[in-house]
Amino acid sequence: MVSIKDIAKKAGVSISTVSYALNGSPKVTTETCAKILAIAKELNYVPNAAARTLKTRETKIIGVYLTDFSGAFYGDLLQGVNEMLHRKGYDTIVCSGKRSHRMLPERMIDGAIVLDAMFDSDELLRYAELGHKVVVLDRELNHPNINQVLLDNKAGATLAMEHLLDRGFRKIYAIMGPEESYDAGQRLQAVKQAVERCDDLTFKAIEGSFRKESGEEAAKKILAEYTEPAAVFCMNDEMAIGVHNYVSQTDYVVGEHIHIIGFDNVELASYMQPKLATIDYSKHKWGALASEQLLKIIAGEPVENERIYVTLVEGDSVGINKEASAQR
Incomplete structure (x- = not known):
């Protein structure tokens, strides 16, 4: 690989003169600068980003760590x-996988936004202790170099359960998310609290993965034991779409026999018939606020932990439990 030392040797100037010329410094005459740039082009010189970072202590790049890139959620x-x-004035690089974690301690990025259950919390705390700046979207970590911008999962799950209970449902299923997911865990806690407050409720939790296929598998189990209208709280919209797809291929009717509510309000859900009831929040705002908070930490400005609030979006996928109403 060609270095500035090679350019300096061919140009007959010092290394510092080459450095000044490549960085547009007025310390070098126009004639000398043109000569050095021509030689750099001739030798196919590529600036060493790592060396530049060591000098400036910044890359103007932020890493966004995600568990994976699948589904309709991340856009x-x-x-x-x-x-x-x-x-x-910053660029973004989206990362996934253990090896990409090295970009933070090796200062290939100026900071990280983390929505990745596979990025260990102890590892993040070690990096924060070394001075690296992080915003987490999926866990609670207390450190001066870490800020939390969390979704109000408990409020959303509570809204979903209250909506189903208000519609008269006393047989409710919850399709859970991955065990390692902070968001899924928070939603499940709220569901269990709602169940504990209701004496005449039949409730069952079914394992899920936040993927459409797990919604389809859950729907198969639910219909296999169907005896009366039942409501299903899916802890994300992808699983709700899976439940909807499976039920629609049977003689059962969504909004009449099986009532579905999701979480995330992804764009695809708005095209479902009947329209999916779900929990809404601004994913765009979530990402923008996380970025804003990270840049404040990098700049040494004080920040407070933030929370993204949620609302209920009603849809015909949740009707009224007519059987329960008739019994009253």
């Missing part, structure tokens, strides 16, 4: 991240 979130960072 709006990343758009919010990218728009905010771009306005502030």
Whole structure:
């Protein structure tokens, strides 16, 4: 690989002169600068980003760590991240996997936004202790170099359960998310609290993975034991779409026999018939706020932990339990 030392040797100047010329410094005459740039082009010189970072202590790049890139969830979130960072002169790199974690301690990025259950909390705390700046979207970590921008999962799950109970349902299923997911765990806690407050409720939790296929598998189990209208709280919309797809292929009717509510309000859900009831929040705002908070930490500005609030979006996928109403 060609270095500035090679350029200096061929140009007959010092290494510092080459460095000044490559960085556009007025300390080098126009003639000398043109000569050095021509030689650099001739030798196919590529600047060493790592060396530059050591000198400036910044890369103007932010890493966004995700568990994976599948599903309809991440688009709006990343758009919010990218728009905010771009306005502030930063670029974004989206990462996944253990090896990409090294980019933070090796200062290949200036900071990290983490929505990745596989990024160990102890590892993040070690990096924070070394001075690296992090915003977490999926866990609670207390450290001066870590800020939390969390979704109000408990409020959302409570809204979903109250909606089903208000519609008269006393047989309710919850399709859970991955065991390692902070969001899924928070939603499940709220569901269990709602169940404990209701004496005449038949409740069953079914394992899920936040993927459409797990919704389909759960729907198969639910219909196998069907005896009366039942409501299903899916802890994300992808699983709700899976339940809806499976039920629609049978003689059962969504909104009449099986009543479905999701979480996330992804765009695809708005095209479902009947329209999916779900929990809504701004994924774009979530990403933008996370970026804003991270840049404040990098700049040494004080920040407070933030929370993204949620609302209920009603849909015909949840009707009224007519059998329960008739019995009253």
